[in-house]
Amino acid sequence: MSVELENKPPVSGGGGGWSELWKKEDWWAVWVGIIFLAGALLAWLSKPVIPKRWGNDDIPSIVGSITSSMIPGMILTGIILLAFFTLAIRFSEKESTSKFMIAFPIIFGLAIVAELLGNYAPLRHYGVNSVIWALVIGLVISNTIRTPKVFQGAVRTELYIKTGLVLLGASILFDRLLTMGVMGLGVAWCVTPIVLISMYWFSQKVLKMHNERGLAITLAAATSVCGVSAAIAAGSAAKAKKEEISLAISVSLIFTVIMMVAMPALVKLFGLDPAVGGAWLGGTIDATGAVVAAGAVLGPEAMEVAAVVKMVQNILIGFIAFGIAIFFVMRYEGKSAGQANVGVKEIWIRMPKFIIGFMGASIVFTLLIPTEAADRAISIANGWRGFLFTLAFISIGLESNFKDMAKLVSGGKPLTLYIVGQTFNIFLTLIAAYIFFSGRFFTLPF
Amino acid sequence: MNEEKVPIMTSVPRWFKVFNALALTVILSCSGYIVVNKIGDSHNTTSGAGDIWWVDAPEITESYQAVMEKKK
Numbered sequence: 189m190s191v192e193l194e195n196k197p198p199v200s201g202g203g204g205g206w207s208e209l210w211k212k213e214d215w216w217a218v219w220v221g222i223i224f225l226a227g228a229l230l231a232w233l234s235k236p237v238i239p240k241r242w243g244n245d246d247i248p249s250i251v252g253s254i255t256s257s258m259i260p261g262m263i264l265t266g267i268i269l270l271a272f273f274t275l276a277i278r279f280s281e282k283e284s285t286s287k288f289m290i291a292f293p294i295i296f297g298l299a300i301v302a303e304l305l306g307n308y309a310p311l312r313h314y315g316v317n318s319v320i321w322a323l324v325i326g327l328v329i330s331n332t333i334r335t336p337k338v339f340q341g342a343v344r345t346e347l348y349i350k351t352g353l354v355l356l357g358a359s360i361l362f363d364r365l366l367t368m369g370v371m372g373l374g375v376a377w378c379v380t381p382i383v384l385i386s387m388y389w390f391s392q393k394v395l396k397m398h399n400e401r402g403l404a405i406t407l408a409a410a411t412s413v414c415g416v417s418a419a420i421a422a423g424s425a426a427k428a429k430k431e432e433i434s435l436a437i438s439v440s441l442i443f444t445v446i447m448m449v450a451m452p453a454l455v456k457l458f459g460l461d462p463a464v465g466g467a468w469l470g471g472t473i474d475a476t477g478a479v480v481a482a483g484a485v486l487g488p489e490a491m492e493v494a495a496v497v498k499m500v501q502n503i504l505i506g507f508i509a510f511g512i513a514i515f516f517v518m519r520y521e522g523k524s525a526g527q528a529n530v531g532v533k534e535i536w537i538r539m540p541k542f543i544i545g546f547m548g549a550s551i552v553f554t555l556l557i558p559t560e561a562a563d564r565a566i567s568i569a570n571g572w573r574g575f576l577f578t579l580a581f582i583s584i585g586l587e588s589n590f591k592d593m594a595k596l597v598s599g600g601k602p603l604t605l606y607i608v609g610q611t612f613n614i615f616l617t618l619i620a621a622y623i624f625f626s627g628r629f630f631t632l633p634f
Numbered sequence: 635m636n637e638e639k640v641p642i643m644t645s646v647p648r649w650f651k652v653f654n655a656l657a658l659t660v661i662l663s664c665s666g667y668i669v670v671n672k673i674g675d676s677h678n679t680t681s682g683a684g685d686i687w688w689v690d691a692p693e694i695t696e697s698y699q700a701v702m703e704k705k706k
Contacts, residue, residue, distance in 0.1 A: 313683065315684050316684060317686065359689050448682070475685065477682045480679065480681040480693040485674075491693065495696075502688045570687070600646065
């Protein structure tokens with residue numbers, strides 16, 4: 189089964205009424221996200237209790253990952269999620285409420301297993317995190333015993349993923365944009381849109397991926413911005429199919445492992461200045477944690493530059509997701525509906541609503557919330573965001589099958605797109621890193 | 635929800651498929667080699683490829699604060 193990551197297109201003349209605010213699941217993702225953020229800000233919500241990182245010096249064995257003192261907290265975590273999402277489903281799809289309430293504990297249990305496996309430090313270092321384990325667990329169930337009917341009531345990918353994206357929006361703080369002044373912007377904000385647009389153009393004009401536009405833009409965002417998070421945000425904004433987002437994430441993570449090791453080696457081989465090398469790593473390696481790990485190999489200065497360039501690049505994700513949502517509605521949805529021009533009202537009706545919550549959370553947390561309170565709330569929200577993505581990828585796995593995923597990679601176009609795009613990204617970022625961080629053209633701000 | 639079949643990409647020449655199969659084999663072998671041999675100092679760094687967002691890596695905030703301190 190292949191399902192688009194979006195609800196039905198609005199019936200002509202029936203969309204856009206006020207009742208959508210409490211009847212559409214898309215809006216409920218925003219409301220639930222706001223409830224989480226308000227709870228985090230008002231300190232009546234703490235971080236979710238999930239298995240701890242293990243396989244390291246602090247907790248060497250899996251036994252220490254879940255202690256008996258954590259069990260009540262884990263149950264409470266499940267109850268909070270069940271309560272918030274039951275509220276959403278009660279209003280948006282009343283008849284499914286009881287099915288959801290019965291199935292959610294099972295999906296929650298599977299997500300806890302994924303977190304337990306994904307928190308094994310040695311493998312997590314190489315990208316095998318809870319999102320990947322969630323996808324694997326879901327796929328194994330759906331492709332072996334087939335997803336039992338009782339599970340299906342809580343398979344709510346859109347609701348989990350979009351709520352998670354609203355929480356993600358809160359951690360995009362615009363005021364950090366100018367941390368490194370024009371240099372950070374030069375590497376993170378000049379190169380990124382060029383790579384994104386070029387990759388999408390290449391996918392459509394050269395590779396002719398006309399039936400896989402969602403996959404193309406998701407891969408382009410993962411390559412040019414920040415891997416998994418960008419793939420989830422861009423894919424949701426473009427209403428990509430679930431298999432397309434899963435594929436983009438898998439490709440990105442496989443390449444991240446290679447780049448995390450190969451890029452610092454290249455910096456040493458070329459004898460680059462630590463600041464130039466750091467900026468190069470920060471602008472090219474997809475996953476944020478991998479940027480830090482690669483930068484650490486080159487020393488503290490390189491890691492500092494790499495980390496801040498990546499953080500500045502992360503901020504771009506909101507604008508990119510917003511732009512993609514508008515572009516896809518205007519360019520493709522209007523045409524498929526037989527409209528020559530798509531008006532503002534039509535854009536509003538068709539646009540995925542999580543974007544409003546995503547951007548709104550970002551603006552509020554940047555401009556209205558004091559830094560200390562924002563940092564504390566973001567830390568709490570981030571814990572919930574991570575677990576919501578795990579729930580989403582359990583759901584995606586349970587709804588997907590290997591055949592459909594294999595069809596997407598047959599022919600090799602996604603792989604070609606990624607290789608060509610990432611190669612272009614590496615060259616362009618190296619040039620930008622040299623221009624902005626070598627000290628020849630600009631004075632470094634530190 | 636809209637249900638839609640995933641399209642099969644068949645409109646590519648044979649050499650392109652062979653090239654991609656080879657590229658995929660090399661990439662998977664490289665990443666497998668890195669993971670199996672634990673290349674990349676996984677023991678001494680707290681963050682890695684599994685940390686997908688800047689809030690997941692404490693070094694990002696530390697680096698940001700260090701840069702802001704230096705700018706003062």
